[in-house]
Amino acid sequence: MTNPAASATPQPGGTAKKPPKPPAYPDFVTFAEKWLFPFQTVRLAEANREQTYTWCPQWWRHRPVAVRIAALHNAFEASRRTRSGSAISTLLLSHIDAHMRIILDAANGPLYRCTRTKHVALQPLSADPVPAGWFGDLARPANTNGDRKRKPPRFAHYSEFVDQWLLPVTAVRIAANHREGQYTWCRQWWAHHGVAVRFAALRAGFEAARLAEDGTAMSTLFVSHIDPHMRVILDAAQGPLHRCTPDRHVPQPGLPFTSIPAGWFGSVGSSFPVDELGFGPDFRLLRNIDVG
Incomplete structure (x- = not known):
């Protein structure tokens, strides 16, 4: 019999840290087939495609779909591990619903050419x-001494x-x-x-x-x-x-603009409260000034 304490990590002071909760699904494909897809019970479009949903049984052929489902799997497992009582609700509203609106969009989404029975590739x-030099020198900068422990960017x-x-x-x-x-x-x-x-x-x-x-x-x-x-x-x-x-x-x-009259926002270097900016000079104060 396995000793439960054997899997715990000893900590300073004699306490043991519990091992992380194992994932419910080993990979995003299993997550999709056993949890995500059974959860999605929506009406799929027939003829009209505007403001309706569609689906492709060969979803795995669509990289824009697969990468989102992989991200959802990670979010799902992270939400299961948190102690927040609203974590799963947030996952559903802020992640799953948001992703599926994009994925299932029959008018403009990545599966808009597909139906529930037919796969059509979309590039x-x-x-x-x-162009060379458009963004200057794109050579990867060398790590400085202070950045050696920092993981380099992927791009x-x-x-x-x-x-x-x-x-x-x-x-x-x-x-x-x-x-x-x-x-x-x-x-x-x-x-x-x-x-x-x-x-x-x-x-x-x-x-x-x-x-x-x-x-x-x-x-x-x-x-x-x-x-x-x-x-x-x-x-x-x-x-x-x-x-x-x-x-x-x-x-x-971009948007066109004209030169701002001198002193429109006060003298150079002056500081005005934000709520007083943008109104220009008060011309009522100038009505008695002799400009002749």
């Missing part, structure tokens, strides 16, 4: 190579993260003529400053999530960062790529 987003630059990880896990329906409520893409994403900034932020979040001890970190990266950013980036009607298509890049300038 993920792709991009043109970033040295966010352009590598976009090309090798983010785009391969992103598959959506691209708009044709109608743009409202649709997605578009530009293979020269790197020429759009607003898009590049968002991708750089996502790469930083990705590197943090992959090293985090929190098992929900990668799932949170998707639902709280990747999905909201991509909704803005891919918005075919109003987004930063609204003039582009996957086959045509059209430069899009």
Whole structure:
């Protein structure tokens, strides 16, 4: 008979630390087949695809789907281990529901070409190579003495993260003529400053999530960062790529502006409360001034 105390880790002072709770499912495929899929009882689309759900029995052929389910498995196991009474409820509302809305979206999601009985492959987003020197020197920086114990990032630059990880896990329906409520893409994403900034932020979040001890970190990266950013980036009607298509890049300038009159926000170096900024000078005080 196994002694229960033998599996405990001795701690200073004679106390024993309990071993971590073993996972309920050994891998994300088992988790999906035995827990996640039986939990999902939704109406699947027949003809109309707008605001409906669809599914593909060969889900494992869709990398954008598989990577999300793998993240959900990690989040599920982490939620089981926490002592918070609301952990599973949070998992359902903030992770599973959020992911499944993306996965099952019959109009624009990664399975929009599929049905419950037919698999149709959908290529993920792709991009043109970033021109040499576009982002300066992309060589991986050497570790300094203080960083030797720190695990190096998986991607040295966010352009590598976009090309090798983010785009391969992103598959959506691209708009044709109608743009409202649709997605578009530009293979020269790197020429759009607003898009590049968002991708750089996502790469930083990705590197943090992959090293985090929190098992929900990668799932949170998707639902709280990747999905909201991509909704803005891919918005075919109003987004930063609204003039582009996957086959045509059209430069899009930022918001225009004019020069601010001298003293509009006070003298240079002056400090005003935030609630007093933006109103310009009080012209009522100038009405009795002789300007002749």
